Amino acid sequence: MNHAGMLARVKKRKRPVEAGAQDQVEVKFKEVTLYLVERKMGSSRRNFLTSLARSKGFRVEDVLSDDITHVVAEDNQAEVLWAWLMGHGLRDVSRLAVLDISWFTDSMREGRPVRVETRHRIQVREPVVSVSVYCSPPTAVANVSQYACQRRTTTENHNKIFTDVMEELAESSEFNESKGPCLAFRQAASVLKSLPSAVQCLEAIQGLPCLGEHTKAVMEEILTFGRSFKVEELRCDERYQALKLFTSVFGVGPKTAEKWYRRGLRSLKEILTEPSIQLNRMQRAGFLYYSDISKAVSKAEAEALGCIIEETVHWIAPDAILALTGGFRRGKEYGHDVDFLLTMPEMGKEEGLLLHVIDRLRDQGILLYCEYQGSTFDVSKLPSCRFEDMDHFQKCFLILRLEQGQVEGERGQQRDPGDSRGWRAVRVDLVAPPVDRYAFALLGWTGSRQFGRDLRAFAQKERQMLLDNHALYDKTKQLFLPVTTEEDIFAHLGLEYVEPWQRNA
Numbered sequence: 001m002n003h004a005g006m007l008a009r010v011k012k013r014k015r016p017v018e019a020g021a022q023d024q025v026e027v028k029f030k031e032v033t034l035y036l037v038e039r040k041m042g043s044s045r046r047n048f049l050t051s052l053a054r055s056k057g058f059r060v061e062d063v064l065s066d067d068i069t070h071v072v073a074e075d076n077q078a079e080v081l082w083a084w085l086m087g088h089g090l091r092d093v094s095r096l097a098v099l100d101i102s103w104f105t106d107s108m109r110e111g112r113p114v115r116v117e118t119r120h121r122i123q124v125r126e127p128v129v130s131v132s133v134y135c136s137p138p139t140a141v142a143n144v145s146q147y148a149c150q151r152r153t154t155t156e157n158h159n160k161i162f163t164d165v166m167e168e169l170a171e172s173s174e175f176n177e178s179k180g181p182c183l184a185f186r187q188a189a190s191v192l193k194s195l196p197s198a199v200q201c202l203e204a205i206q207g208l209p210c211l212g213e214h215t216k217a218v219m220e221e222i223l224t225f226g227r228s229f230k231v232e233e234l235r236c237d238e239r240y241q242a243l244k245l246f247t248s249v250f251g252v253g254p255k256t257a258e259k260w261y262r263r264g265l266r267s268l269k270e271i272l273t274e275p276s277i278q279l280n281r282m283q284r285a286g287f288l289y290y291s292d293i294s295k296a297v298s299k300a301e302a303e304a305l306g307c308i309i310e311e312t313v314h315w316i317a318p319d320a321i322l323a324l325t326g327g328f329r330r331g332k333e334y335g336h337d338v339d340f341l342l343t344m345p346e347m348g349k350e351e352g353l354l355l356h357v358i359d360r361l362r363d364q365g366i367l368l369y370c371e372y373q374g375s376t377f378d379v380s381k382l383p384s385c386r387f388e389d390m391d392h393f394q395k396c397f398l399i400l401r402l403e404q405g406q407v408e409g410e411r412g413q414q415r416d417p418g419d420s421r422g423w424r425a426v427r428v429d430l431v432a433p434p435v436d437r438y439a440f441a442l443l444g445w446t447g448s449r450q451f452g453r454d455l456r457a458f459a460q461k462e463r464q465m466l467l468d469n470h471a472l473y474d475k476t477k478q479l480f481l482p483v484t485t486e487e488d489i490f491a492h493l494g495l496e497y498v499e500p501w502q503r504n505a
């Protein structure tokens, strides 16, 4: 190589550690292969230590590979070091001894690799469980169905440590329009939510449906290190952060969020101060009440709203049928909104009901925002085989004003002296199907989303039936099945009845 070529090489890449190679005496300790982390140590000290170790018969490699058994670092923060290691695509990092320089100096002093002690290890924290050591006998997983409608999932989630991560990965896939991976992570989270206890080792999930290689790799990471580096990286990702923030605004979907992100906008303040951005009515309400409606709604608040809605509906129509649906019907303690279903015992009398309710709420001075959608329900268009289809019933998406004094446990209470406003805004959904569709609507609007999705998939794939929020159609018999209750629907599908509080899939 000529002189200029040499210079170019030096400039382009960091000079590889070459010094020390000539110091290698015969390798005495064949079971040990060291790698010294240059970060914080610096290249000259690394070269020096490499020479020293080689002169004492240690094998030291310059490049991190699957051959390495011992990684030695100096002054590295455990989190940063592990994240860096995880990023190298090694086959099995859990087999690596990741050690502080103290192990190295002890070994140099002794002239042999000393036994690794806990004090030598660089650990993020105590691993939650060591993968193969504290493994409870595998739970009986043989009977877990791939369909959420054949599992019972209460609000008690023993595997939150995994499902939170899966849900974030699903959300990120959704932002990237990767439908397959998104669904896979959602299904995996759903299966884990149904388990009666916490997964403590990979062996315990053998045979479980819906857990692919990708999911298992994430779970292994969490089992070994108590965290997922992939998700931690994701959480620092600028695009993910921005899209998550933007879609947290009522009325902003992934498409709009992406558009704003592409225009270089990163914060809600930037959105509001950007003159060229035209917000629609829903988004304006979303920003106006952002701090309130981004705060979870408690069960007590949902109950207080239930009283207000009931009073309002029955003032208009004393024989109206009203039911709480959504997450609160499933027994959740908190929700992002409160969902109600209402109808009239006599067919056709439900027409106009919702508009009356809206008027009445406005008269009471508690209607902060209302988006009303009239019915587009047409019996002749049934059945629909599109899965994510919105239903055609009259409905409205509201923001209501809830007085603190109306909430049980908060009466006369001033929790935060700085917040003397005494009320909060809450998102409320109302749906009003005709009474002969009531059971379908109730089942659909009770959710969870995953439960409903799997009910429809089960109907289609296992029973050759089509189910949506309006009807159940038997393709073999070519007829609509008669239904008055949720139980009827499960029975037609040949499924055991699953209570609302067991549908938190």
Ligand code: CTP
Pocket: 325, 326, 327, 328, 332, 334, 335, 336, 337, 338, 339, 390, 391, 444, 445, 446, 447, 448, 449, 450, 452, 469
């Ligand atoms: N749903 C529906 N059709 C719509 C909107 C919602 O069938 N057009 C269903 C969803 O599948 C969901 C349920 O209605 O299962 C309630 O929706 P939502 O309020 O978004 O979710 P919750 O499960 O109530 O969760 P949260 O507590 O966060 O509100």
Ligand code: MN
Pocket: 326, 327, 328, 335, 336, 337, 338, 339
């Ligand atoms: Mn809800």
Ligand code: MN
Pocket: 326, 337, 338, 339, 429
């Ligand atoms: Mn809702």
